[in-house]
Each structure stands twice: as structure tokens, then as C-alpha cells.
Amino acid sequence: MLNEIYNKRILALAADIPHGERLAAPDASATAVSKLCGSKVTVDVKLDAEGRVADYGAEVKACALGQASSSIMARHVIGASAAELHEVAAAMRAMLKEGAEPPREIYGGKWKDLEVLEPVREYKARHASTLLVFDAVEEAVEAALAKKGSGTAPMQTGTATSTGPAA
Numbered sequence: 001m002l003n004e005i006y007n008k009r010i011l012a013l014a015a016d017i018p019h020g021e022r023l024a025a026p027d028a029s030a031t032a033v034s035k036l037c038g039s040k041v042t043v044d045v046k047l048d049a050e051g052r053v054a055d056y057g058a059e060v061k062a063c064a065l066g067q068a069s070s071s072i073m074a075r076h077v078i079g080a081s082a083a084e085l086h087e088v089a090a091a092m093r094a095m096l097k098e099g100a101e102p103p104r105e106i107y108g109g110k111w112k113d114l115e116v117l118e119p120v121r122e123y124k125a126r127h128a129s130t131l132l133v134f135d136a137v138e139e140a141v142e143a144a145l146a147k148k149g150s151g152t153a154p155m156q157t158g159t160a161t162s163t164g165p166a167a
Helices: 008-014 065-075 082-097 112-122 124-148
Strands: 028-034 040-047 055-063 161-164
Touching: 008 065, 008 112, 008 161, 028 124, 040 124, 055 065, 055 082, 065 112, 082 112, 082 124, 112 124
Parallel strands: 028 161
Antiparallel strands: 028 040, 040 055
């Protein structure tokens, strides 16, 4: 039932997104767009000398689920490494697409709030908008690391487009 995914906690998160302004001088930016619903998330990151996120800003034009996942990301992204962000994104994709458990325990429970999005797994059409912020953050962090010459994987910079659930 749709009431499960649009519960009070998700709506509260959607209404309160920290770091909701773009950065003036980011190390890198990325935009992710859902072809299915038109949701769009643009993120900016600034990294410290160790390659951890030192500053973050985002512009979120998405449904409540995209806003809620963006809100959780904004609350926990500062101080995170590229490896942490890749692990969290992979855990979210596995949770939604493969029925895996939410990332409750990783990084000392730091990302536990993501469990609120677990009911979304039953609504494949909502996966893309929920994952937009993860796509954009991974892309922006990799682009920033590449500029510094320490990227973890070759990635293109620019705009990622999510076409929705895989067939």
C-alpha cells in the first residue's frame, strides 16, 4: 500500500533537507535525472586532503521519496569517504532491487535512517527517484577525486540518467 512509503517519517525527512543550497566553489558537481518521473537531484561536493567530503550542497527537485533519501544523504555525507559512499549506495540498490536488508549496521549505524525507505522495494517505479542522490553523489565524489588524481574508479562526469527499474 502506498501509505507505507509515504509515511510520516518520510514526509518529515522530505520537508527538511539540510545543505539545500548549491556550493559556490565545489570540487565537482553531478546531476541525476529519472526518466520515469522527471525527478532531478544536483549535488556539489568539496573534498578535504584525505578525500573525504568536507562540504556538500544539493538542489533537489524530486518526489517525496527522492527528497527523503536526499535528506538522509545530506545529514550523513560530510566526513564520508568515497568507499563509504559506494558501499552505502550499493547497499541501497541491493535493498531495493534484491530484497537485501537496509544498511543499518554499516559505519557504526550511521546510515540506519535509510531503513525508512525499505517499503519502497515493493514499488519498482519508485526505485529510480529514491536512488538519484546516491547516483549523483557517487559521480560527484569520483569526479572530485579524479581532479585530485586519486579516483577509485573511472567515471564520466556530468549528468546521470536513471531509466527506472531494470527489466
